[in-house]
Amino acid sequence: MPIPTIEWIGDADGRARIVEQTLLPGELKFVDLATIEEVWDAIKRLAIRGAPAIGVAAAFGVVLGLKGSRAASPAQFDADVRRAADYLASSRPTAVNLFWALERMRRCAAAVRALPLREARQALLEEARTILAEDRRICRALGEVGAPLVPDGHSVLTHCNAGGLATADYGTALAVLFRARELGRTFRVFVDETRPLLQGARLTAWELQQAGIPATLICDSAAGLVMRDRDVRAIFVGADRIARNGDAANKIGTYSVSVLARAHGIPFYVVAPASTFDLSLADGSAIPIEERDPREVTAGFGRRTAPEGIDVFNPAFDVTPSSHIAAIVTEKGLIEQPDAARVRAVLLG
Amino acid sequence: MPIPTIEWIGDADGRARIVEQTLLPGELKFVDLATIEEVWDAIKRLAIRGAPAIGVAAAFGVVLGLKGSRAASPAQFDADVRRAADYLASSRPTAVNLFWALERMRRCAAAVRALPLREARQALLEEARTILAEDRRICRALGEVGAPLVPDGHSVLTHCNAGGLATADYGTALAVLFRARELGRTFRVFVDETRPLLQGARLTAWELQQAGIPATLICDSAAGLVMRDRDVRAIFVGADRIARNGDAANKIGTYSVSVLARAHGIPFYVVAPASTFDLSLADGSAIPIEERDPREVTAGFGRRTAPEGIDVFNPAFDVTPSSHIAAIVTEKGLIEQPDAARVRAVLLG
Numbered sequence: 216m217p218i219p220t221i222e223w224i225g226d227a228d229g230r231a232r233i234v235e236q237t238l239l240p241g242e243l244k245f246v247d248l249a250t251i252e253e254v255w256d257a258i259k260r261l262a263i264r265g266a267p268a269i270g271v272a273a274a275f276g277v278v279l280g281l282k283g284s285r286a287a288s289p290a291q292f293d294a295d296v297r298r299a300a301d302y303l304a305s306s307r308p309t310a311v312n313l314f315w316a317l318e319r320m321r322r323c324a325a326a327v328r329a330l331p332l333r334e335a336r337q338a339l340l341e342e343a344r345t346i347l348a349e350d351r352r353i354c355r356a357l358g359e360v361g362a363p364l365v366p367d368g369h370s371v372l373t374h375c376n377a378g379g380l381a382t383a384d385y386g387t388a389l390a391v392l393f394r395a396r397e398l399g400r401t402f403r404v405f406v407d408e409t410r411p412l413l414q415g416a417r418l419t420a421w422e423l424q425q426a427g428i429p430a431t432l433i434c435d436s437a438a439g440l441v442m443r444d445r446d447v448r449a450i451f452v453g454a455d456r457i458a459r460n461g462d463a464a465n466k467i468g469t470y471s472v473s474v475l476a477r478a479h480g481i482p483f484y485v486v487a488p489a490s491t492f493d494l495s496l497a498d499g500s501a502i503p504i505e506e507r508d509p510r511e512v513t514a515g516f517g518r519r520t521a522p523e524g525i526d527v528f529n530p531a532f533d534v535t536p537s538s539h540i541a542a543i544v545t546e547k548g549l550i551e552q553p554d555a556a557r558v559r560a561v562l563l564g
Numbered sequence: 565m566p567i568p569t570i571e572w573i574g575d576a577d578g579r580a581r582i583v584e585q586t587l588l589p590g591e592l593k594f595v596d597l598a599t600i601e602e603v604w605d606a607i608k609r610l611a612i613r614g615a616p617a618i619g620v621a622a623a624f625g626v627v628l629g630l631k632g633s634r635a636a637s638p639a640q641f642d643a644d645v646r647r648a649a650d651y652l653a654s655s656r657p658t659a660v661n662l663f664w665a666l667e668r669m670r671r672c673a674a675a676v677r678a679l680p681l682r683e684a685r686q687a688l689l690e691e692a693r694t695i696l697a698e699d700r701r702i703c704r705a706l707g708e709v710g711a712p713l714v715p716d717g718h719s720v721l722t723h724c725n726a727g728g729l730a731t732a733d734y735g736t737a738l739a740v741l742f743r744a745r746e747l748g749r750t751f752r753v754f755v756d757e758t759r760p761l762l763q764g765a766r767l768t769a770w771e772l773q774q775a776g777i778p779a780t781l782i783c784d785s786a787a788g789l790v791m792r793d794r795d796v797r798a799i800f801v802g803a804d805r806i807a808r809n810g811d812a813a814n815k816i817g818t819y820s821v822s823v824l825a826r827a828h829g830i831p832f833y834v835v836a837p838a839s840t841f842d843l844s845l846a847d848g849s850a851i852p853i854e855e856r857d858p859r860e861v862t863a864g865f866g867r868r869t870a871p872e873g874i875d876v877f878n879p880a881f882d883v884t885p886s887s888h889i890a891a892i893v894t895e896k897g898l899i900e901q902p903d904a905a906r907v908r909a910v911l912l913g
Binding site for chain 1: 589754756758762765768779780782787789790820824840862864865866868869871873875876879
């Protein structure tokens, strides 16, 4: 079983418990988040990260946000819910699962607003737990849908971490690899270290090692050489937001990987739950891209490695055009050569 | 004037003085190398690096290797020279300038072997100093030849450090930018940080900053996004060895940059002195690629950032095929759309 990236302890007065991912792989430590502010902070500083896991965390965050509520009317309850959701929405801009989960919590709140406060809060906790349980099932479904794409006896490459630590279960892109392994396929995974925060080196390498899947860590810049010389037959990555034409935002560097894959004739797969799609956006150009602290680049490891005063461009994500994507693996099935019609057909059909 | 990356202090009993590049940009420290072993170590651990600078260091290394010589005959002198050169040749395998400089020192030694030992050693010192002086002139010539390629009013991108710190003067790829700046062109330089050892962040960003050229530091994986969105009109990189068909070995990641440049229709320029060409090699497949300590990837910043026991692939270089190269800038002129005939025509014609 994967380690529980996030879970809820207790009743509606309880707390969320997460893996403190900034300490991995050196230390596997669980921390409790007892307030909405602690959830916001944990999302912001990537103590919990990965689009699906951020969604679950935000849902629990709403429950925590109502812990101190003294709402005496449905209108006051609405206001408390809105305040909590708006606050959590300001933590990170790109992963749409965050907004999707908050929207579900808002809808749940609207349905229970007339109940006594204690019951309404309990209903919100149940909704958050349902989101978590659904994410578990979705991870498994992604694994089933994607596993046949893993080339038996060859190598694959992945970027960032789309594993168990990014979800409530065993991941999105990595779920495909874990499932293929369970089905007896043998393969090696080249893992981009994924600067600046090294989620590949710290998290993906660790998860694959735990699962007994042969893995080789590389610098991001070695991906081209590895694709040319090391028998890489497929690329698997996650996504943080997918527009309705299939353009997919994911960790910075994913776009470069997609260009390299295309140049080497290697199929590039995006693995993501339906909740990652933002059907309100026609294409990827409208996806907001978070820019993060320059110090992630200039002093990412506690030691300054660039001159003071240097200008830095540190986007957390980039957008891969759907034309570079061989297929999007969703829990509802495979969207091959994605475009608006095929996305709609699989998600809504 | 650029800072003196390497110089010689004193007579044939003197010592080489280098910038300790591993401490940059935090500290600009000069260290003296008084023995051949210290030169070997400085090359190995990248205290001095960059193909042309390695060549100069190796030449001074031969002089230091003969400091304790008690050769009483030309044959003994030959043996001492051979031992010194063979030892220095074992420091790093890829940059051909190292072997080129050692070959020049061997030829000089052969010419002066019959002289009294003291005079022969003095002659070797003069030869090493000539190599250094030539490198200075070559840097200036590279700047002249390449500067017209810098797009006025737009941006360029570079990878690793091919600046003053990589040479005896103001660089190869960066010489082109420094010269373009002197000629009044305005442009921004996107600087790949260049994992694992961050020569881009530590050295190139610092050199550009010193020169007053607008520079923006990025993670290597952001190069694709920057090429797509940030008005990059040319790529300039150095080289460590170029085969006779124009295939060019350079810092790991250069190949990926060349693929990305091609995909975005951006001309990719290699800037290197004639001494970087290895005409004994038909193409880049025969260039030996150094693999370095996995800890550069797993604990490159003094803190472990990957799980213990993880497999690592850490090549120091990769090879860019000549078909990706718009032109090679040499001190003898521009080799456009390089192939074996055009390389020969410019270098030997």
